[in-house]
Amino acid sequence: xxxxxxxxxxxxxxxxxxxxxxxxxxxxxxxxxxxxxxxxxxxxxxxxxxxxxxxxxxxxxxxxxxxxxxxxxxxxxxxxxxxxxxxxxxxxxxxxxxxxxxxxxxxxxxxxxxxxxxxxxxxxxxxxxxxxxxxxxxxxxxxxxxxxxxxxxxxxxxxxxxxxxxxxxxxxxxxxxxxxxxxxxxxxxxxxxxxxxxxxxxxxxxxxxxxxxxxxxxxxxxxxxxxxxxxxxxxxxxxxxxxxxxxxxxxxxxxxxxxxxxxxxxxxxxxxxxxxxxxxxxxxxxxxxxxxxxxxxxxxxxxxxxxxxxxxxxxxxxxxxxxxxxxxxxxxxxxxxxxxxxxxxxxxxxxxxxxxxxxxxxxxxxxxxxxxxxxxxxxxxxxxxxxxxxxxxxxxxxxxxxxxxxxxxxxxxxxxxxxxxxxxxxxxxxxxxxxxxxxxxxxxxxxxxxxxxxxxxxxxxxxxxxxxxxxxxxxxxxxxxxxxxxxxxxxxxxxxxxxxxxxxxxxxxxxxxxxxxxxxxxxxxxxxxxxxxxxxxxxxxxxxxxxxxxxxxxxxxxxxxxx
Numbered sequence: 001x002x003x004x005x006x007x008x009x010x011x012x013x014x015x016x017x018x019x020x021x022x023x024x025x026x027x028x029x030x031x032x033x034x035x036x037x038x039x040x041x042x043x044x045x046x047x048x049x050x051x052x053x054x055x056x057x058x059x060x061x062x063x064x065x066x067x068x069x070x071x072x073x074x075x076x077x078x079x080x081x082x083x084x085x086x087x088x089x090x091x092x093x094x095x096x097x098x099x100x101x102x103x104x105x106x107x108x109x110x111x112x113x114x115x116x117x118x119x120x121x122x123x124x125x126x127x128x129x130x131x132x133x134x135x136x137x138x139x140x141x142x143x144x145x146x147x148x149x150x151x152x153x154x155x156x157x158x159x160x161x162x163x164x165x166x167x168x169x170x171x172x173x174x175x176x177x178x179x180x181x182x183x184x185x186x187x188x189x190x191x192x193x194x195x196x197x198x199x200x201x202x203x204x205x206x207x208x209x210x211x212x213x214x215x216x217x218x219x220x221x222x223x224x225x226x227x228x229x230x231x232x233x234x235x236x237x238x239x240x241x242x243x244x245x246x247x248x249x250x251x252x253x254x255x256x257x258x259x260x261x262x263x264x265x266x267x268x269x270x271x272x273x274x275x276x277x278x279x280x281x282x283x284x285x286x287x288x289x290x291x292x293x294x295x296x297x298x299x300x301x302x303x304x305x306x307x308x309x310x311x312x313x314x315x316x317x318x319x320x321x322x323x324x325x326x327x328x329x330x331x332x333x334x335x336x337x338x339x340x341x342x343x344x345x346x347x348x349x350x351x352x353x354x355x356x357x358x359x360x361x362x363x364x365x366x367x368x369x370x371x372x373x374x375x376x377x378x379x380x381x382x383x384x385x386x387x388x389x390x391x392x393x394x395x396x397x398x399x400x401x402x403x404x405x406x407x408x409x410x411x412x413x414x415x416x417x418x419x420x421x422x423x424x425x426x427x428x429x430x431x432x433x434x435x436x437x438x439x440x441x442x443x444x445x446x447x448x449x450x451x452x453x454x455x456x457x458x459x460x461x462x463x464x465x466x467x468x469x470x471x472x473x474x475x476x477x478x479x480x481x482x483x484x485x486x487x488x489x490x491x492x493x494x495x496x497x498x499x500x501x502x503x504x505x506x507x508x509x510x511x512x513x514x515x516x517x518x519x520x521x522x523x524x525x526x527x528x529x530x531x532x533x534x535x536x537x538x539x540x541x542x543x544x545x546x547x548x549x550x551x552x553x554x555x556x557x558x559x560x561x562x563x
Contacts, residue, residue: 275295
């Protein structure tokens with residue numbers, strides 16, 4: 001038989017203009033093995049294996065004296081496959097495709113209300129145009145309109161993404177660093193989301209214009225605004241899941257223009273004590289735990305860390321030529337802080353970025369903690385907001401035994417001035433009349449509540465705290481983060497000091513069965529072998545080793561250890 005020929009593939013009109021053409025479709029095989037591609041295998045475990053043929057560089061390579069310009073980040077291929085290809089693949093396989101309900105209950109008078117102008121840009125899921133309001137209170141106002149073709153909504157996931165994006169935009173609109181939502185419309189062909197018009201360009205454009213590097217003060221000005229909106233979203237129980245320089249716009253072209261977060265198309269509500277597991281985002285900015293399918297709001301903070309690294313040195317902390325190579329780098333490689341220009345930056349700047357890029361999300365700074373970091377907290381009147389992680393810590397503390405609470409109290413007495421700065425801010429937000437109670441926390445949350453907070457059920461935490469009453473000292477014990485302290489150079493010294501305090505005030509003779517229950521050890525575990533090292537043979541009290549184990553308490557996550 002003669003060789004088969006085919007036409008060259010056409011460019012996707014919704015793909016960014018600088019992306020290469022898609023590869024030709026490979027010939028179909030009669031075997032039942034699916035191609036090893038993220039379009040077919042949405043769990044990219046194979047990407048995490050070591051590349052035996054060679055390793056890719058971990059950061060963007062230099063060409064000459066300057067870093068090369070950053071290119072726009074593409075969505076993870078599996079994201080596009082799941083949201084754009086599902087119905088097509090089902091039809092090709094002869095599966096029954098259920099008709100999708102693409103009605104959103106929106107007004108159909110978009111073309112009556114707005115005069116459409118020029119196209120501003122295109123993406124995988126739609127495009128953006130300018131428009132002018134034709135009548136009403138805002139006649140003449142120029143706006144940006146995100147147009148999402150219903151023809152692109154080929155899966156129930158894609159339809160639900162649009163419904164959720166509308167709900168999140170309506171709920172969160174009003175924050176200074178979030179693109180303002182004005183209205184939404186639909187017709188038979190499209191959904192129209194009418195939003196604030198920003199004419200200052202993307203953050204990515206300014207990174208290019210700066211030659212790839214910001215000085216520390218310029219970087220702080222950008223990072224503070226990003227963290228402000230991220231902390232606000234997290235308090236409402238919303239995780240963005242696609243933070244990158246392209247998704248931040250400047251309101252105007254002025255040097256001091258406000259920065260606005262955009263594109264909540266992949267955002268999700270996060271309910272208390274629940275983890276998300278679908279792999280979404282853009283490869284260069286995706287957190288390790290997202291690739292491991294168990295994550296929550298801390299995944300956004302990782303993305304902020306990547307952006308911060310880029311702002312300061314002009315290169316990505318994790319780089320490879322392929323998506324699979326990027327995933328390997330994110331999971332296994334450590335960002336470089338020894339190469340220029342990092343030696344020219346302050347130690348606090350490096351410590352800040354390292355805190356955002358901790359691979360273990362339990363050791364990573366939260367957005368609120370980052371705003372209280374000594375590198376950034378004094379920049380232009382930064383305010384440290386309520387930290388959503390505090391509610392989780394308070395719940396864990398109320399469920400702990402008196403023995404573990406005593407251990408945490410001893411550890412909190414070793415707090416530094418930087419620790420106390422953050423703790424005092426949180427206590428002032430959540431406390432009233434020198435104590436933190438159920439009522440004071442509820443009052444504090446209601447001051448900042450939106451409909452998103454109700455949707456994500458953040459207040460469900462409060463059901464565990466009805467009898468709570470903590471003074472400042474006990475509040476510090478409840479919310480201190482042991483995992484984060486372990487990353488410090490002074491951890492061993494602080495833990496030893498805390499143990500000495502505990503040994504004087506809270507240590508007692510230990511009954512092995514009680515300690516096993518405290519640590520959640522099941523009957524299949526050999527208690528004698530596990531606990532012998534945790535108890536002093538001289539007096540039967542908790543040893544230093546046992547004290548450190550007790551500080552961690554029962555693990556609430558079955559989470560793979562990240563190194």
